[in-house]
């Protein structure tokens with residue numbers, strides 16, 4: 629999802645870090661969707677990053693910038709231990725090794741996650757807080773961060789790991805992430821459809837829009853890393869409770885929209901989400917110029933704009 633939006637944004641602007649984008653290679657285990665209107669050469673490749681040979685073939689063109697987003701998400705990595713390590717850890721190392729052995733040093737952006745943090749957590753997490761993951765996905769992302777840091781230290785890549793906030797509203801249909809309901813409870817009512825809320829409304833978490841995630845990646849691609857030090861960044865976002873998200877939904881889509889959400893407690897999902905970060909003080913990223921939305925209404929509006937949904941067409945909105 630984020631990769632597709634990033635590719636389209638790069639095709640739209642045609643530049644990255646002040647230079648024209650002449651070639652773009654999009655790679656996924658399912659057939660990638662070509663961005664529209666790209667003036668350069670687009671290579672669309674399908675394969676499994678867990679295959680070391682595939683990783684080598686991917687970097688033969690020695691790109692200046694590598695955005696590494698391929699992963700299986702939290703719920704699936706927890707259910708399928710082997711697949712999680714094969715793709716999330718093995719795939720990342722394969723790509724880094726392919727770059728190292730091909731002898732070039734690209735800017736390398738790795739999408740890490742808040743899942744690297746485990747309880748007990750303070751209400752607001754400072755930049756210096758240790759990663760102590762309590763899930764396989766979080767562990768795999770933490771390993772990826774360490775690899776990016778070490779390969780950068782050795783001069784094999786010029787890497788940055790971005791601990792993305794939870795990205796909402798995810799377009800399309802629900803995925804296998806344990807956080808999937810955060811998008812469903814907004815996306816479905818905005819379409820006039822019902823949604824299930826498996827956690828209490830007091831549940832609080834850290835969010836940004838897909839548009840912001842793309843912005844973070846593009847900003848990181850052009851960052852001066854000379855003074856960066858540790859290569860992992862906590863990013864800005866919006867701290868919101870589910871109750872505040874629903875209030876923002878009502879402001880945008882009318883009070884009736886919240887009637888489409890049914891509370892159906894799921895102890896497993898509640899236990900997982902309770903252990904997640906609630907808010908951050910991302911001083912380093914802010915000083916480096918990373919910016920996010922400042923309120924949840926903005927996140928919903930970003931979704932409507934990106935998906936071309938007119939606010940007046942939303943079911944439930946009072947005329």
Ligand SMILES: NC(=O)c1ccc[n+]([C@@H]2O[C@H](COP(=O)([O-])OP(=O)(O)OC[C@H]3O[C@@H](n4cnc5c(N)ncnc54)[C@H](O)[C@@H]3O)[C@@H](O)[C@H]2O)c1
Pocket residue numbers: 629630631655656657658675676677678696697698699700701715719739740741742791792793794795796803
């Ligand atoms: N969406 C979020 O809230 C969020 C938050 C934090 C971090 N992230 C990370 O950002 C990245 C992108 O997230 P997204 O929401 O766009 O997820 P996504 O599931 O839409 O994208 C991940 C892509 O990786 C591909 N993939 C999976 N296994 C692969 C393999 N073996 N080889 C090649 N490609 C493979 C999938 O087909 C998919 O298209 C992921 O690394 C994710 O862990 C996402």
